[in-house]
Amino acid sequence: xxxxxxxxxxxxxxxxxxxxxxxxxxxxxxxxxxxxxxxxxxxxxxxxxxxxxxxxxxxxxxxxxxxxxxxxxxxxxxxxxxxxxxxxxxxxxxxxxxxxxxxxxxxxxxxxxxxxxxxxxxxxxxxxxxxxxxxxxxxxxxxxxxxxxxxxxxxxxxxxxxxxxxxxxxxxxxxxxxxxxxxxxxxxxxxxxxxxxxxxxxxxxxxxxxxxxxxxxxxxxxxxxxxxxxxxxxxxxxxxxxxxxxxxxxxxxxxxxxxxxxxxxxxxxxxxxxxxxxxxxxxxxxxxxxxxxxxxxxxxxxxxxxxxxxxxxxxxxxxxxxxxxxxxxxxxxxxxxxxxxxxxxxxxxxxxxxxxxxxxxxxxxxxxxxxxxxxxxxxxxxxxxxxxxxxxxxxxxxxxxxxxxxxxxxxxxxxxxxxxxxxxxxxxxxxxxxxxxxxxxxxxxxxxxxxxxxxxxxxxxxxxxxxxxxxxxxxxxxxxxxxxxxxxxx
Numbered sequence: 001x002x003x004x005x006x007x008x009x010x011x012x013x014x015x016x017x018x019x020x021x022x023x024x025x026x027x028x029x030x031x032x033x034x035x036x037x038x039x040x041x042x043x044x045x046x047x048x049x050x051x052x053x054x055x056x057x058x059x060x061x062x063x064x065x066x067x068x069x070x071x072x073x074x075x076x077x078x079x080x081x082x083x084x085x086x087x088x089x090x091x092x093x094x095x096x097x098x099x100x101x102x103x104x105x106x107x108x109x110x111x112x113x114x115x116x117x118x119x120x121x122x123x124x125x126x127x128x129x130x131x132x133x134x135x136x137x138x139x140x141x142x143x144x145x146x147x148x149x150x151x152x153x154x155x156x157x158x159x160x161x162x163x164x165x166x167x168x169x170x171x172x173x174x175x176x177x178x179x180x181x182x183x184x185x186x187x188x189x190x191x192x193x194x195x196x197x198x199x200x201x202x203x204x205x206x207x208x209x210x211x212x213x214x215x216x217x218x219x220x221x222x223x224x225x226x227x228x229x230x231x232x233x234x235x236x237x238x239x240x241x242x243x244x245x246x247x248x249x250x251x252x253x254x255x256x257x258x259x260x261x262x263x264x265x266x267x268x269x270x271x272x273x274x275x276x277x278x279x280x281x282x283x284x285x286x287x288x289x290x291x292x293x294x295x296x297x298x299x300x301x302x303x304x305x306x307x308x309x310x311x312x313x314x315x316x317x318x319x320x321x322x323x324x325x326x327x328x329x330x331x332x333x334x335x336x337x338x339x340x341x342x343x344x345x346x347x348x349x350x351x352x353x354x355x356x357x358x359x360x361x362x363x364x365x366x367x368x369x370x371x372x373x374x375x376x377x378x379x380x381x382x383x384x385x386x387x388x389x390x391x392x393x394x395x396x397x398x399x400x401x402x403x404x405x406x407x408x409x410x411x412x413x414x415x416x417x418x419x420x421x422x423x424x425x426x427x428x429x430x431x432x433x434x435x436x437x438x439x440x441x442x443x444x445x446x447x448x449x450x451x452x453x454x455x456x457x458x459x460x461x462x463x464x465x466x467x468x469x470x471x472x473x474x475x476x477x478x479x480x481x482x483x484x485x486x487x488x489x490x
Contacts, residue, residue, distance in 0.1 A: 005210060005232055011252035016040040016140065016259065021432055022365060024142045029197070029287050032263040034211055034250065037142070041201060041257045046136040050277055051204045058256060059204040061180065061277050063099045071095055072130060080119040080185050083230060087188060091120070098122055102182055106275075121185035121272075127178040127279075137279055140259065141435070143199050144428045145369075146283035147343055149174050154420040155342070158335055159401040163326045175282035186271040188230050189220065192262060193330060195291040196282040201259040205276025209252040214265035219243035232269050264291040286376035289340070293380045296336055297387075299329045318394040333389040334398060338405040340377050341473050345412060346422045347373045348469075348486040349462050350429065353452050355489070366433045371487065378483040384476035395474070407474045413463050426452045 016037035028035045041047060050066070051059035074092045082089035093101075101120055127136065139146070151157075152174045175193070179200075192198050200207075210232060212220065220229045222240050229236055229244060236244050253273070254260050262268060264284070284292055303324040311317045326332040331339075351370040388394060395403070404411065412418050455462075469485040470478060 004234075004236070005247065005249045007210070007251045008248040009250050011036055011209070011211065011250050011260070013038065013258075016142070019142075021141055021435060025287070028261055028263070029142075032214070032265070032288070034252070034263055034266060035261050036252055036254060037140070037259045037261065038257070040140045040259055041137070041203075044137040044203070045134075046203045046277075046279065047257070049136070054204070058274075061204060061275050063102060066180075067096055067099050070127075070131060072125070075122050076124050078121045078123050078185075078187075080121055080181075083188075086228070086230065087190075088121075098180075105182065119182060119185050121179070121181035121187075123177070123179050123187075125178040125180075126173055126176065128176045129173050137201070139281070140199075141432060142261070143197075143281065143283060144431055145285045146281065146428075147285045147289075147339075148194070148196060148283050149176060149281065150421060150424045150428070151339055151342070153424065154417040155338075157331060158326060159338065159405050160323070160326075160334075160399050161401070163323055163332075177280045179278045179280055180276070181272045182275050183272055185276075187269065189228065189232060189267055189269040191217070191265055191267045193282055194284060195264045195288070195295045196284045197264055197288055198262040198280060198282045199259055200254075200262065200278050200280045202254055202256050203277040203279060204256050205272060205274040205278070206256065207254040207276060207278070208271045208273055209254060209260065210269050211250040211252070211262075212247055212267040213250075216247050217265065217267055219247045220267060228267075264288040286373040289376050289380055293336070293383060296325065296329060296331065296333065297383075300325050300333065303328060316397050318388055319397055322389060333384065333387060334402045334406075337384065337390075337476065337479075338402065340380060341406045341479060342412065342418060342421060343425075344374060344377045344381075344479060344483060345409065345418070345466065346425045347377070348466060348482070349422060349452055350426060351486060352462055352465055352489075353455050353460075366429055369429055369432070374483045374487060378480055381476040381479040381483070385480070387476075390475050403474075407472050409471055409473060410463065410467055413466065422452065 011034045013036040017039035019037070027033070047059070049069075050062055052062045054060040072095045075095055075098060077091045077093055077098055078088040079091060080088055084090070098120060101118070105118070175196070218225065220241065221227065223242060227240075229241055238245065252260060300321065304321045307314075307317075307320060307324070314320055322332040322334060326335065347370045351367065351374070354367050354370065384390060406412075452460075452462075470482045473479050473482060
């Protein structure tokens with residue numbers, strides 16, 4: 001594949017078993033650099049259950065196991081030979097139909113031409129949500145600070161009834177996926193949803209990745225910055241994409257049992273060099289929160305410009321912009337604000353507990369997490385202050401579901417969904433602080449009272465403490481004030 005692009009280097013490969021969490025943050029997550037991590041999947045059930053012996057030490061997909069044990073009603077499959085807008089055409093079929101197609105092609109049931117033109121790739125299968133009791137793998141410590149999936153395990157991504165629909169909520173239920181594809185299946189050039197991080201583990205098979213530095217991303221777009229290169233294997237038109245020939249790429253051949261960390265904003269294209277099964281998560285946290293906001297803001301400007309000519313005749317122009325943004329990007333400003341308010345409150349609670357004299361077993365690194373998280377949220381909230389969405393006039397037009405979701409602090413703190421989020425966040429940082437290599441199991445039950453795992457008091461007054469700082473967060477400026485107060489307390 002790389003004969004058509006200029007490859008200038010290889011993605012670094014590191015032994016994950018000897019890498020500490022602070023080292024991962026300093027070398028890769030904070031500077032936003034890709035890396036391949038080895039030695040992290042030895043205990044995974046998926047390695048045994050999902051595969052059969054192949055040549056040498058390699059493994060191959062056990063398709064029969066999937067047909068017998070995971071009869072998903074419908075899975076989403078990409079037709080790698082058919083383009084639909086900026087992605088491959090998507091089909092829905094049963095797991096059995098998908099496997100029958102794969103097996104038929106593998107055993108010569110189709111001609112070579114037919115096989116080339118009908119490569120199907122199962123993508124975005126919400127395996128964890130569909131089969132929560134089957135623990136196929138454990139998320140490595142480096143990736144447990146995953147605000148996106150923590151949030152979606154307890155909260156809907158949208159609050160407005162005219163945005164949220166049953167199908168939409170299924171698609172947004174989480175961003176933990178299984179991918180399965182035969183040799184030759186591939187994913188077009190793209191940057192990840194929300195400009196999130198992602199990690200991808202090969203349970204079996206090999207993949208070729210090509211990565212483009214974010215500083216060169218403009219080079220894969222046309223002169224109007226509207227359409228981008230779809231396939232690096234195509235003859236890319238110099239007339240349509242005049243800067244493409246200036247691009248320089250990093251390459252990676254990802255082997256079986258290796259995990260690749262994909263940073264924010266790195267466009268990449270991926271090819272399966274063998275029959276492959278992979279586990280993939282999209283995620284973000286304080287280190288790339290600004291990437292998420294920047295994408296939302298840029299996409300908002302495009303959505304707004306597209307309908308600017310109807311502003312004068314539209315009763316709720318800003319509301320329409322936000323609905324279009326949610327439809328196109330997966331989240332709008334109000335969804336995002338509800339999200340960051342909850343994470344700010346959760347981090348304020350954790351920092352408050354660390355500052356109590358009876359809590360003496362935690363490292364300064366743990367306190368640094370919460371301070372950094374709050375500083376990152378504050379930086380993004382400050383950028384939101386001047387947006388039209390949060391003017392008094394437009395806030396009067398938003399749904400009560402949205403407004404109450406971020407305004408009443410005491411109500412938020414008492415919500416079951418927030419309590420679950422706080423418990424998960426608290427356990428994640430406890431886990432990181434201990435430096436364990438295995439991951440947390442989901443907590444389905446918890447004690448009454450304060451849900452921070454570092455709280456040692458039976459009569460914790462953290463709710464009163466936060467209420468003393470602020471009782472309502474109606475605007476981004478209120479969130480900035482809350483964070484300033486919390487940080488000054490320390």
